[in-house]
Amino acid sequence: MTQAELRLCSLLLQEHFGEIVEKVGNSLLRTGPRPLRLLVGDTGLLPDQVKKALCVLIQHNLVRYEVQPRGSVEYEARSERILRILRYPRYIYTAKTLYGDPGELLVEELLLHGHLPMSCAVARVADRLTETMEDGKTMDYTEVSGTFVRLADTHFIQRCPMVPESPRSAKAPPPPAPTLAIAEKDMYVVPRLSLVGKGKRRHSCDEEEEGKHKAKRQKQEGGSSETPLDDGIYWQVNLERFHQHFRDQALVSAVASRMDQTSSEVVRTMLRMSEVTTASGAPHTQPLSSNEIFRSLPAGYNIGKQVLDQYLALLADDPLEFVGKSGDSGGGTYTVSILWGGTRTCRAPPSPFPHPSLIPLLLHRFGSRCARIFRLLLRKKHLEQKQVEDFAMIPAKEAKDMLYRMLSENLVSLQEIPKTPDHAPSRTFYLYTVNVMAAARMLLHRCYKSVANLMERRQHEMRENKRLLEKSQRVEAILASMQATGAEAAQLHEVEEMITGPERQQLETLKRNVNKIDASENQVDETIFVLESFIESTTKRP
16 A cells, blocks of 8 residues: 555545544554554554444444454455545435435435435435425425435445344354355345335424433333334445446447447447446446347437447447447347456557546646657557657657656656677667556556645645634524524624625635635546556456
8 A cells, every 4th residue: 555545545534534533544554454452552542432433434334354263353444445435426426416316315324324224314315305495395205215226226325244144052152243244136125115204304402302302201111113124224335336337437438539429329328238237347248239229229319220230330340349249140249348458448549548647647747749759659559769759750859858757757668678688788679668557557646645635735724714614604503593583684784794804705715715626636536536447457357
């Protein structure tokens, strides 16, 4: 794990869970798997604090545990899962795009709590949606539960592993830690619940206190509410399914930019038909016949079967091999290639992954001539310095300087091919080439550093304006309470004037800067996703 990843993980844990959880998580990230006793000694925290921090991290799938042969339990931080916290806004926005407000809030609640039962998640979302509605309107549980079922059917959410029920002797001691498991066929099975009810609005402080006392009295008298039918069945967000959706969208965009909109819609249809049946990490989708694809095309695309066959043939013959064809009987079957392998993406630039991420870096840091040399090496594979000068039409001195600068940044590499066994420089070819994997890893490292810098900048902005933000929150709270009691407009205006003109301008500037930083984080995360997907698929390729 690099220092940039460690720094970013620490910042994410601190921002979302606080200092104690960050200290425990940072200790696990630095030292690897450790038992509770060593964690307590390394962090200097109380055992109870470390236990609670581990509970929070396990609840959010950021730490895994394993029982050792001697009976001790070791805890290990999942750095790749911690880095996914950066992508939470994108998951929530995607759920909103696909399933509306109920889908957005369901995914948000599951991400916020780690995992929840279906009945609890539906009730929370119905209450939140009711709060945003006009007076007299409420959100029905059935509408929210319907969205929950659709999310499970399309595998965007899945059931958490459970402790398997097995007969155990009464005399046998319990294991140091439970072993969780779940069958693959049960991961997306929604329990049959008759959730009847409507969302509730928040009550006033007096009503809320009265409700708490009433619930406490019921609990003492033993008259608490019944246990829900889905008690013990918890759900979590399936991040890999969201990544599959992002990857599919990127592939569709790549086809649209290389060919046309109709070709991208054909690929989109193929991906949609096999989105649930294709396993995560599979090199290609399930085979589909042209007749199946034709029947599944959107109603708005009025293209005939013959035209569709021509588009499929063009996609299959394209050098980037977005679509593969197997067999000729019945028109053959077609698959969409999923893995973004280095050989395929480099064979016919411009390719979608990861060169568009590298070219802007070269333009920004080294200028357009370096970007020209980089594209030339991608196309020609291996070139001597004299050939680079001739093909790129750049003077020898400038070409030499640019090649050495890119060589020092690991964007290009130098390969020696000796003519004789003594490796004499005068009898050796020196060929420049692009190591796409090394360049992608370098850019990924820079992306991690950029996100960490952006987060620290945002925290600095918030610290510098802490007093002003607290004052603004107090004024907003006073205004909200006065509006609820029906105060006059003159009174409200008087409270609003507690914040002066310069302070209001300073708040606007702060809000604008924070929004820019948040947008930049999301943009960098999109590049991180492309690079991580490219590196993962290239290492998987035989």
